[in-house]
Amino acid sequence: MAPEEIAEILKETFGASITDTEFETAHPRVVVTADAWPEVAAFLRDDERLQLNFLRSISAVDYLEDDKFAAVYDLASYRPGKTDSDAWALTNAVAVQVWTDRSDPHIPSVAHVWRAADWHEREAYDLMGVIFDNHPDSVEGLNGFHPRRILCPDDWEGHPLQKDYAFPMEYHGIPAVTELNQTRPIH
Amino acid sequence: MADVILESQPDINADLSSDQIQQQDLQTEEMLVNMGPQHPATHGVLRVVLRTDGEMVLEAVPHIGYLHRCAEKIGETVAPYQYIPYTDRMDYLAGMNNNLAFAQAVEKLTGLEAEITERTKLIRIVFAELNRIASHLVSFGTYGLDLGAFTPFLYAFREREYILDLFESACGARLTYSYITVGGVTDDLPERFVDITREFLDYFEPKVHEYNLLLSHNHIFIKRTANVGVITAQEALDYGLSGPVLRGSGVNFDLRKQPGSGYEDFDFNVPVGQGEKGKVGDCWDRYIVRVSEMLESVKIIRQALDKLDGTEGQETLHKKGKTLKLPADEIYYEIENPRGQLGFFVRGNGSAIPDRVKARGPSFCNLCVTEKVCQDVLLGDVAAIIGSIDVVMGEVDR
Numbered sequence: 001m002a003p004e005e006i007a008e009i010l011k012e013t014f015g016a017s018i019t020d021t022e023f024e025t026a027h028p029r030v031v032v033t034a035d036a037w038p039e040v041a042a043f044l045r046d047d048e049r050l051q052l053n054f055l056r057s058i059s060a061v062d063y064l065e066d067d068k069f070a071a072v073y074d075l076a077s078y079r080p081g082k083t084d085s086d087a088w089a090l091t092n093a094v095a096v097q098v099w100t101d102r103s104d105p106h107i108p109s110v111a112h113v114w115r116a117a118d119w120h121e122r123e124a125y126d127l128m129g130v131i132f133d134n135h136p137d138s139v140e141g142l143n144g145f146h147p148r149r150i151l152c153p154d155d156w157e158g159h160p161l162q163k164d165y166a167f168p169m170e171y172h173g174i175p176a177v178t179e180l181n182q183t184r185p186i187h
Numbered sequence: 188m189a190d191v192i193l194e195s196q197p198d199i200n201a202d203l204s205s206d207q208i209q210q211q212d213l214q215t216e217e218m219l220v221n222m223g224p225q226h227p228a229t230h231g232v233l234r235v236v237l238r239t240d241g242e243m244v245l246e247a248v249p250h251i252g253y254l255h256r257c258a259e260k261i262g263e264t265v266a267p268y269q270y271i272p273y274t275d276r277m278d279y280l281a282g283m284n285n286n287l288a289f290a291q292a293v294e295k296l297t298g299l300e301a302e303i304t305e306r307t308k309l310i311r312i313v314f315a316e317l318n319r320i321a322s323h324l325v326s327f328g329t330y331g332l333d334l335g336a337f338t339p340f341l342y343a344f345r346e347r348e349y350i351l352d353l354f355e356s357a358c359g360a361r362l363t364y365s366y367i368t369v370g371g372v373t374d375d376l377p378e379r380f381v382d383i384t385r386e387f388l389d390y391f392e393p394k395v396h397e398y399n400l401l402l403s404h405n406h407i408f409i410k411r412t413a414n415v416g417v418i419t420a421q422e423a424l425d426y427g428l429s430g431p432v433l434r435g436s437g438v439n440f441d442l443r444k445q446p447g448s449g450y451e452d453f454d455f456n457v458p459v460g461q462g463e464k465g466k467v468g469d470c471w472d473r474y475i476v477r478v479s480e481m482l483e484s485v486k487i488i489r490q491a492l493d494k495l496d497g498t499e500g501q502e503t504l505h506k507k508g509k510t511l512k513l514p515a516d517e518i519y520y521e522i523e524n525p526r527g528q529l530g531f532f533v534r535g536n537g538s539a540i541p542d543r544v545k546a547r548g549p550s551f552c553n554l555c556v557t558e559k560v561c562q563d564v565l566l567g568d569v570a571a572i573i574g575s576i577d578v579v580m581g582e583v584d585r
Contacts, residue, residue, distance in 0.1 A: 026296055026518040053424050057519065057547035059532040072532065074519045074547075078424060078440055087457060088440040095519065116427025119555040127259065151252040151584060160257050161543075 129159035215241035231580030247561035262544025370508025413465030430527025435473030
């Protein structure tokens, strides 16, 4: 099924929650509001026509000039062949983009829909700072619950992939090397 | 003198029956055990915290990040052709495949894909499949090592050495190649490369039979791996597993068999776990999928070498790859790496340097299932399970 048809099905079912679509690109995607996202996700997985049972990746992107973060979910449907010896087919590949404000980045977790989202969301929080609410592996921080960090140490400050991230000059008494002596972002 | 001391000690078991004494002796208590980050069976710096009760593991929580270099941030500061060497260092046992994934993602994004010559495509397939064999050899050897079989490891590294020599003849490097690059490959094949590769394949093919005799059908090995760490097909899809781990669970899915992969004209099979020695999706199934895949790769390389005849003189476009400007668009592209599906998300902004580079590593995604599988297993099985998932920490941590 082409991404256009998937978008049609979603628009019919969810109406205003599907705010935008983009097909004139190498990465066809559907834009879903953060509030409706878990419901849409469960529909994408369970609907007979779609059956998007495989979460390939979650990419968090920083749009500094728009003051927004985007989480891009790449989904696919893996379906068995007619007989056991037939190869499974990849159909219905589509991406879903969810926007959130940079100042208060919250997106509901979909780890209960696809278990694969668990670590992807932890990574997106760790490196980009997008908070996935109701994540199964949450810890309490200064501003409420957030997913547990996964790659950086638990007490690391900031989120390295943000465009305005400043590299810390010291970590537990270990000084940063002089080449990193920059307080402005690399761009 | 000794008798006097013994007699003066009160008999603590005096009032207990023999059953009660036995129970007291066998009593266990919960204990937290740190496995890693320097444990040899974790294939790098993986730390797993185990909650154990005697020999049983009640819970296993993996902790990663010891090798984190934020390779994705580096991707936002360099042009794509400069980023190729960084992809080598993610999955350092499959450098060629990593180069290929990123190069193809960028080529698809910029439209350079249409200009790639036939010879370049074939050379890429030859190297990707040779690297798949080399990577599976390491996996095969070290898996035996994890379970106490030292000899297969030496055989596996003997054969891998030939492949590394082939790579060295083509690009000068033995581990971090950067040979496949944006637009093509950095250089044409060296003299007699095709002949030497054919000789190697003829030498290598019977060796796989030896491996099966040595390890795959070894009674102790089967006892350690069959029926251990079973992952069902449904779980495998839910957890987003890919590669031999997914196929070991009986899911016949290989990106190379999908349209647009570049492998359409090649005749090969996709080995799938059958539950031959135990249940479908156990450690032995995942292991045997890798061993069988080596033979399929041999088939693919033979066909690719035959097709290389008559394509001499076709140029590679790697110089063009150095002057690329990325459009203000994005792409997500995956290929079949030895460990699973390696995906790159690349977003350009009109300049030569991308806005965002994200790697979806197969080891990272496959590792998240350990928490589920390592519940209520024996302590010794944890090494068998982690070994059968075959992670490379360089790519888990990036």
